[in-house]
Amino acid sequence: MNNQKESGKTWKVIDLINTSTEYFSNRGIENPRLNAELLLASILNWNRVDLYVNYDQPVKPDEIAAYKALIKRRSQNEPLQYILGHTEFMGFVFEVNPAVLIPRPETELLVEHIVKSAAELCYTSPSIIDIGTGSGCIAVSLARLIPRSAVYAVDVSLDALKIAQENAVTNQDLENTPLPIQFFPYDVFSDWPENLPKKFDILVSNPPYIAQSEMPALPEEVLHHEPEIALCDGADGLKFYQRIFELSKNKIRVSWLYLEMSGSQPEKIIKTAEQYGFQNIQVKKDLNGIDRILSIRV
Structure with a gap:
């Protein structure tokens, strides 16, 4: 998730969800996929249904950067609700x-x-x-x-x-x-x-x-x-x-x-x-x- 392209790959919605879900799971965050989806939806200004409808849509570099910042906060045990507001x-x-x-x-x-x-x-x-x-x-x-x-x-x-x-x-x-x-x-x-x-x-x-x-x-x-x-x-x-x-x-x-x-x-x-x-x-x-x-x- 460091760059828009990694090994020639463009980061799509589903890629970000899967990668961050695994990241959360490895750090003991409860409901890792739900956390990943809600945080990404907040960055894209979507709801969760939009994520699935547009699962193969590429995500912009600035959106990825903003998402990574939220992922970091959640991985440090800041409550999801406070991050979302x-x-x-x-x-x-x-x-x-x-x-x-x-x-x-x-x-x-x-x-x-x-x-x-x-x-x-x-x-x-x-x-x-x-x-x-x-x-x-x-x-x-x-x-x-x-x-x-x-x-x-x-x-x-x-x-x-x-x-x-x-x-x-x-x-x-x-x-x-x-x-x-x-x-x-x-x-x-x-x-x-x-x-x-x-x-x-x-x-x-x-x-x-x-x-x-x-x-x-x-x-x-x-x-x-x-x-x-x-x-x-x-x-x-x-x-x-x-x-x-x-x-x-x-x-x-x-x-x-x-x-x-x-x-x-x-x-x-x-x-x-x-x-x-x-x-x-x-x-x-x-x-x-x-x-x-x-x-x-x-």
């Missing part, structure tokens, strides 16, 4: 960068569960607060999927809030109707802000739940690239749950809590909820059979 979540496209956690399939289960529950509870215009909104993937998805909802999204990171606000704009409906979301900077461990309501139908959060002791075991692309503030609570992984339970008991009125749980210690999180006096507790497993979604009727 976006990812899909609940059928929507979200901008992501190192200021925000990359949305994950487990969190889609959380959103799906809330949407289903809201319909079953016959909410006509539910008020929802998303604590630690990050990219805004939860808040934006709920605003799009639950009719007439009023969503409040808070985060301690101003950089994250900026991304979330941009995602709220880019994910408006076909009529470009502004989403019913209000964004607020808020440190959950500080006093409840005067400019935020104190009554909500739903409180949702995917909090930083990785214990400090678990951090060294994370995959390199997570540990060295995603924001630690969104991953780890700096303690035992329970600190944010304890604070959310305290807020829900003493500071604000909430009808339902929906929380994503750590896969490593769901029992401790459930026990913590019980210690705060919550009784109507439901647990939903993820696709791997791990207790993942905690629902509490307050």
Whole structure:
């Protein structure tokens, strides 16, 4: 891939895909072909179908150079989503960068569960607060999927809030109707802000739940690239749950809590909820059979 021609060969789309797939595979990158295809599609400004339709098309030298730069970044374990600058979540496209956690399939289960529950509870215009909104993937998805909802999204990171606000704009409906979301900077461990309501139908959060002791075991692309503030609570992984339970008991009125749980210690999180006096507790497993979604009727 050093030159447009090597041994008289012109680099075509399929050649680049095959070569970079092997390169990624040899370096232990998961889903090597998918990575190779998405990176090349981003350089050519195509979708993946275009790659297959035009598999024998020659690639220009400047495009090859740009592709090689992305290949290098990915081979150094920079997350694919950060390189592309976006990812899909609940059928929507979200901008992501190192200021925000990359949305994950487990969190889609959380959103799906809330949407289903809201319909079953016959909410006509539910008020929802998303604590630690990050990219805004939860808040934006709920605003799009639950009719007439009023969503409040808070985060301690101003950089994250900026991304979330941009995602709220880019994910408006076909009529470009502004989403019913209000964004607020808020440190959950500080006093409840005067400019935020104190009554909500739903409180949702995917909090930083990785214990400090678990951090060294994370995959390199997570540990060295995603924001630690969104991953780890700096303690035992329970600190944010304890604070959310305290807020829900003493500071604000909430009808339902929906929380994503750590896969490593769901029992401790459930026990913590019980210690705060919550009784109507439901647990939903993820696709791997791990207790993942905690629902509490307050």
